[in-house]
Amino acid sequence: MEPVSHVNTNLRRAPVQQRSAERLARILDACAELLDETGYEQLSTRAVAARAEVPIGSVYRFFSNKRALTDALARRNLDSFAERVTGRLTAIPTTDWRSAIDAVLDEYLAMKRSMAGFALVDFGVPAPVDDPADDANRRVAGRLAELLSGYFGRAPEEERLRAVLVCVETADAVLRLAFRSDPEGDPDIITETRHLLRAYLARLLD
Secondary structure (H helix, E strand, O other): OOOOOOOOOOOOOOOOOHHHHHHHHHHHHHHHHHHHHHOOOOOOHHHHHHHHOOOHHHHHHHOOOHHHHHHHHHHHHHHHHHHHHHHHHOOOOOOOHHHHHHHHHHHHHHHHHHOOOOOOOOOOOOOOOOOHHHOHHHHHHHHHHHHOHHHHOOOOHHHHHHHHHHHHHHHHHHHHHHHHOOOOOOHHHHHHHHHHHHHHHHHHHO
16 A cells, blocks of 8 residues: 655545555545556446445545546656665665666656556546646656756756756657557567667766
8 A cells, every 4th residue: 555645646635644644544445446457438437436335435545536536646656666766776876877877767657557547547637738848757856856957067056956847758659659569578678769769868967
């Protein structure tokens, strides 16, 4: 059961007691499982409540609708991703940016292959974005720009964020292709993704 971050989610009410936090985590776990089974369009808050074995009122206590529910799942995924990347980066010196980029990509691929619901909802809801300035890729880029700041030397923050956003958008598009016909991701296309990211960043970081 993954922990739930209460920062920057659209929860109606943040849990205060441990029991409530555990119930919220069960709801998000159930949402992830059902996304794999039914997809986003067929997902319902009632089905999530049944799978989590909680009253439907418990779901609505935290979320106004299924979009808010899946958005909270996506944000929890991003928290988990950032935690995993942080753990990997602690062992990679700031002079070795290539290994750092590989670590970021490897952790994403591991989550894509093993985490419930992640194939459909990684860091964003598969529906139109209400606020284009807060779309999933910008969220991811902002978090990664912070985590990778040491590898960018004295590059200005704006330049660092732009570079990471380009990398995130590029990897997102190419990895969609890699997983389109292979549930584990086409290894050759994944290799090409690494080459693309390294070639782009080399002009900034070498």
